[in-house]
Amino acid sequence: MKEPFLSALPIIEDIQNAGFEAYFVGGSVRDHLLGKEIHDVDIATSATPAELKGIFSKTVDVGIEHGTIIVIIQGQGFEVTTYRTEAEYKDYRRPETVAFVRNLTEDLKRRDFTMNAIAMDNNGELVDPFEGQKALKEQLIETVGSADERFQEDALRLMRAVRFVSQLGFRLEHQTERAIATHACLLKHIAVERVMVEMVKLLDGPNKSEAFNILFTSGLYKYLPSLFNEKKVIDATMKYQISSLNEDDMWLLALYLADADDHAEELKSWKLPSKKIKSLVRAIGFLNRRHLHEWTSFELFSAGRETAVLVETVYQTIQHGSLMESVTLINNRFDQLPIKSRQELAVTGNDLLSWSDVTAGPWMKELLEKIIQAVLDNDVSNDKEEIRRWVKVCGLL
Numbered sequence: 001m002k003e004p005f006l007s008a009l010p011i012i013e014d015i016q017n018a019g020f021e022a023y024f025v026g027g028s029v030r031d032h033l034l035g036k037e038i039h040d041v042d043i044a045t046s047a048t049p050a051e052l053k054g055i056f057s058k059t060v061d062v063g064i065e066h067g068t069i070i071v072i073i074q075g076q077g078f079e080v081t082t083y084r085t086e087a088e089y090k091d092y093r094r095p096e097t098v099a100f101v102r103n104l105t106e107d108l109k110r111r112d113f114t115m116n117a118i119a120m121d122n123n124g125e126l127v128d129p130f131e132g133q134k135a136l137k138e139q140l141i142e143t144v145g146s147a148d149e150r151f152q153e154d155a156l157r158l159m160r161a162v163r164f165v166s167q168l169g170f171r172l173e174h175q176t177e178r179a180i181a182t183h184a185c186l187l188k189h190i191a192v193e194r195v196m197v198e199m200v201k202l203l204d205g206p207n208k209s210e211a212f213n214i215l216f217t218s219g220l221y222k223y224l225p226s227l228f229n230e231k232k233v234i235d236a237t238m239k240y241q242i243s244s245l246n247e248d249d250m251w252l253l254a255l256y257l258a259d260a261d262d263h264a265e266e267l268k269s270w271k272l273p274s275k276k277i278k279s280l281v282r283a284i285g286f287l288n289r290r291h292l293h294e295w296t297s298f299e300l301f302s303a304g305r306e307t308a309v310l311v312e313t314v315y316q317t318i319q320h321g322s323l324m325e326s327v328t329l330i331n332n333r334f335d336q337l338p339i340k341s342r343q344e345l346a347v348t349g350n351d352l353l354s355w356s357d358v359t360a361g362p363w364m365k366e367l368l369e370k371i372i373q374a375v376l377d378n379d380v381s382n383d384k385e386e387i388r389r390w391v392k393v394c395g396l397l
């Protein structure tokens with residue numbers, strides 16, 4: 001067994017020694033069987049949260065009402081969830097109450113897809129009552145039990161199915177695919193925050209072209225918050241080479257394709273973090289300018305490397321241009337800028353004040369911009385004394 005299972009192994013063994021069952025479950029087992037990198041290890045157990053707290057000295061309650069606590073060993077936290085069923089679903093959402101059970105198969109049965117319903121014990125032995133390994137081998141995404149019922153129970157699974165297509169490049173099993181189209185409208189019952197989490201993963205996946213194809217053919221896109229609920233956005237997205245684009249690239253591309261009046265509002269409707277919204281709204285400004293002309297040094301400087309690369313990536317995607325070449329070019333041009341941020345400028349507003357009798361005011365900002373422009377154009381070197389002389393000679397102060 002390898003990391004991160006190895007670090008979590010003592011938890012499984014401590015639970016077993018206390019007379020209960022414990023298994024690795026969910027995404028970590030799936031990704032392990034696929035030979036992929038594993039991010040978070042989930043453990044399922046027959047012990048209740050109260051019983052777990054009797055076994056481990058350091059625990060954190062995160063979702064105790066759903067039977068989940070975090071057990072901390074050697075400074076590392078692991079999610080441990082009591083076997084449960086989700087008997088009652090209301091309004092096509094996650095159930096409010098859960099029933100703890102003592103049987104692993106019952107717990108695996110409530111999971112969304114067969115590939116996510118495999119358990120692995122401390123010896124690496126698998127428990128796979130729903131033929132998840134077969135699905136992995138056939139690269140199939142198939143619901144555990146009736147697809148119609150499973151999507152009606154929790155409509156978030158509609159989005160989860162499509163994001164797994166994007167991440168794994170698997171096909172949807174026939175009934176599962178049909179049921180997504182039939183139940184697409186149920187997505188409107190799901191909290192935006194949960195849809196956003198799946199969308200972000202979808203946008204980051206290498207097979208997002210196929211995922212967009214499914215969003216479109218199933219009609220699921222119509223029930224997304226904004227941007228991606230527009231046919232013209234989905235249509236255009238499918239025409240571009242998007243496989244290597246990341247999440248931010250995709251949001252920016254969608255903003256551009258949707259051509260909306262209020263970019264921030266569109267992004268807010270997805271409940272994206274405000275920092276991300278701010279940086280994307282900034283980026284669309286640069287993208288619009290990029291459509292007019294090549295980057296000026298001042299634009300590169302103002303955008304910063306990260307935004308410049310983001311904007312150039314999306315611009316080249318729209319132009320069907322060469323991504324690698326253009327991004328390398330932008331990086332090289334950025335490397336050659338005499339200053340890369342305002343902090344690197346050798347003078348500050350206080351310097352300007354000390355050089356003149358005039359009181360502080362908007363002129364300082366204007367002059368600083370002129371100085372930055374001159375430094376970027378190599379008209380003056382980034383040296384305090386030289387800048388002072390240049391400012392005097394040009395009569396700017």
Ligand code: ATP
Nearest residue numbers: 025026027028040042110111112116117154156157
């Ligand atoms: P990732 O690698 O992105 O974390 P994951 O499959 O681990 O993918 P999680 O959201 O971490 O996804 O969920 C862990 C496990 O919980 C899943 O593998 C699945 O067994 C189960 N699960 C998660 N969400 C649902 C759901 N909406 N309905 C049923 N089972 C779910």
Ligand code: MG
Nearest residue numbers: 026027028040
């Ligand atoms: Mg997970």
